[in-house]
Amino acid sequence: MSTDxxxxxxxxxxxLGAALSMVVHGHRWLQRVIGAAVLSLVLxxxxxxxxxVHQQGVVALHVGAWPAPIGITLVADLFSAxxxxxxxxxxLAVFVYAIGQPRTDSLSHWFHPVYLTLAAGVALAFLTGDLxxxxxxxxxxxxxxxVLITLGGSRDQIRSGTTYVVIGLLASTLFISAVGLxxxxxxxxDMADLSMRLEDVPVEVRAALGxxxxxxxxxxxxxxxxxxxxPDSYPTARTPITAIFAGLLTKVGxxxxxxxxxxxxxxxxxxxxxxxxxxxxxxxxxxxAIAQGDMKRILSFHIISQIGYMIMGVGxxxxxxVAATIFFIVHQIVVKTSLFLVNGLVEFHGGTANxxxxxxxxxxxxxLAVLFLLSALSLAGLPPFSGFxxxxxxxxxxxxxxxxxxxxxxxxxxxxxxFSMTKIWAGVFWGAAEDPVAGGAGDAPSPPLMLGATAAxxxxxxxxxxxxxxxxxxxxxxxxxxxDPTAYRTAVLGS
Amino acid sequence: MIVTSALVVGVLFAMGTYLVMxxxxxxxxxxxxxxxxxxxxxxxxxxxxxxxxxxxxxxGPLADPLPQAMxxxxxxxxxxxxxxxxxLAYRSWVLTGDDRVENDVEDRRIARxxxxxxxxxxxx
Numbered sequence: 001m002s003t004d005x006x007x008x009x010x011x012x013x014x015x016l017g018a019a020l021s022m023v024v025h026g027h028r029w030l031q032r033v034i035g036a037a038v039l040s041l042v043l044x045x046x047x048x049x050x051x052x053v054h055q056q057g058v059v060a061l062h063v064g065a066w067p068a069p070i071g072i073t074l075v076a077d078l079f080s081a082x083x084x085x086x087x088x089x090x091x092l093a094v095f096v097y098a099i100g101q102p103r104t105d106s107l108s109h110w111f112h113p114v115y116l117t118l119a120a121g122v123a124l125a126f127l128t129g130d131l132x133x134x135x136x137x138x139x140x141x142x143x144x145x146x147v148l149i150t151l152g153g154s155r156d157q158i159r160s161g162t163t164y165v166v167i168g169l170l171a172s173t174l175f176i177s178a179v180g181l182x183x184x185x186x187x188x189x190d191m192a193d194l195s196m197r198l199e200d201v202p203v204e205v206r207a208a209l210g211x212x213x214x215x216x217x218x219x220x221x222x223x224x225x226x227x228x229x230x231p232d233s234y235p236t237a238r239t240p241i242t243a244i245f246a247g248l249l250t251k252v253g254x255x256x257x258x259x260x261x262x263x264x265x266x267x268x269x270x271x272x273x274x275x276x277x278x279x280x281x282x283x284x285x286x287x288x289a290i291a292q293g294d295m296k297r298i299l300s301f302h303i304i305s306q307i308g309y310m311i312m313g314v315g316x317x318x319x320x321x322v323a324a325t326i327f328f329i330v331h332q333i334v335v336k337t338s339l340f341l342v343n344g345l346v347e348f349h350g351g352t353a354n355x356x357x358x359x360x361x362x363x364x365x366x367x368l369a370v371l372f373l374l375s376a377l378s379l380a381g382l383p384p385f386s387g388f389x390x391x392x393x394x395x396x397x398x399x400x401x402x403x404x405x406x407x408x409x410x411x412x413x414x415x416x417x418x419f420s421m422t423k424i425w426a427g428v429f430w431g432a433a434e435d436p437v438a439g440g441a442g443d444a445p446s447p448p449l450m451l452g453a454t455a456a457x458x459x460x461x462x463x464x465x466x467x468x469x470x471x472x473x474x475x476x477x478x479x480x481x482x483x484d485p486t487a488y489r490t491a492v493l494g495s
Numbered sequence: 496m497i498v499t500s501a502l503v504v505g506v507l508f509a510m511g512t513y514l515v516m517x518x519x520x521x522x523x524x525x526x527x528x529x530x531x532x533x534x535x536x537x538x539x540x541x542x543x544x545x546x547x548x549x550x551x552x553x554x555g556p557l558a559d560p561l562p563q564a565m566x567x568x569x570x571x572x573x574x575x576x577x578x579x580x581x582x583l584a585y586r587s588w589v590l591t592g593d594d595r596v597e598n599d600v601e602d603r604r605i606a607r608x609x610x611x612x613x614x615x616x617x618x619x
Binding site for chain 2: 184
């Protein structure tokens, strides 16, 4: 296999694995082995791809040897490759956690195949070079998420799952309409080709197309004011499912915003619209989190708040800003997922995620408390954790452009994040439970796979902080590639 | 011809939007179906004016096959998701005996809570 063809592995292998997993349904151990093997191979291929892209520049594969812009192209630039590596690692960790958690993959024979198609959809969204294929990737991912979020079919899941599917389908309808309008205006859906042809489109049409795509991806990324579906639906699913959604799905929306805004609708100066949305997203998300009395819901509101930071970096339209966004996404995927996994362990022992009905776990499960504390401080952005590096980069990029308002808002949101993390800490790990639940496992040892997967992700977030220098350099190169798409165009279209 | 089709797209979108905002899940689903039809027609229109022959035919401009392929893909995807949504609606009807879309329960509770940071509105 030539190195160019590595790019199909993260998409095709999980799909094949899903098919195989369906064939052997009923043999849970076989399904587990298939899932773990496929996701490990995908991670290995993703790392090889990242090395390849880092050394050789943008890799493009014309599927079926049809040249762009006629055929379908898979493209891996540095940004895509970084995202594929981080998402593959997270998918593997959460998969191990799901195997370890009682009553998760045994809930249904369909957990394994659907989880693998989710992995394929996420990878395709990162690697596709074609707007219509991006739509298909979103659908693969969303269809899998619809099944996963309602797996179990409890009353609460059906109630919130219905809202989730309706919102998802509405956004998809908007997306496909946007693709149709883009095609009508330019006659192509290949993104490299589009980035050139859109320059000739009248500025009003261009602005309308840009806004339509922003709304579409805004729903998926849960930016203000399109976030309301997220805190309702995510907490009702099983923990590993919520964790992978929290870590990856909204970030795929952010990826799409970054890709389309930088490649198709580039701007020379900071976008007031994006910065306003970013600020509102940060504040509304964090204020919503403070009001909640349930650990899972607090964390769900924080997903929204942190999306604001990612949009802030893109809105600045500078290499420093976009680099900070890329670093921040990497940090968020790992930290957010690990926080949800910690929440799963708390629920396992305490029987609930309700803050009033938990308490004193710092003494009963000190290791769990340490895992939470490390992730929570990183989320709040305290030095020396990875969140600090990301936020520092964003604030530096903001002050470079003299955008003081967004800098102030982001600092305020950080402070409030710390406040709501201390609320979880005080509720879960300190004090005594007011009205403990009987259903939890109590002081029984944690399932080793659950604890191991969580610890691995928390370690990964510490490694991100320790290796912040090289990772940040990589993010800066990726950002430079996004803001100057010459290499991307050449790789896809030829010179 | 293209004006008529554009009007049809607009009407489909308008009706779909109205239905999606209803409380009854059945109406929401019908609304989504109409929105999907609107989007598919829009895709078809993106390929240029109707009336041109397909790949093989007389001389002159040919119909663009790409938007038709895209519409076909979109139809299949919408079909699948609508089927799934109908299954959810049926399950919801089995569980609650009603097809109203309910509010976020926890949200309501928090709206009732006072300013004590640990009060979640549950009766004590």
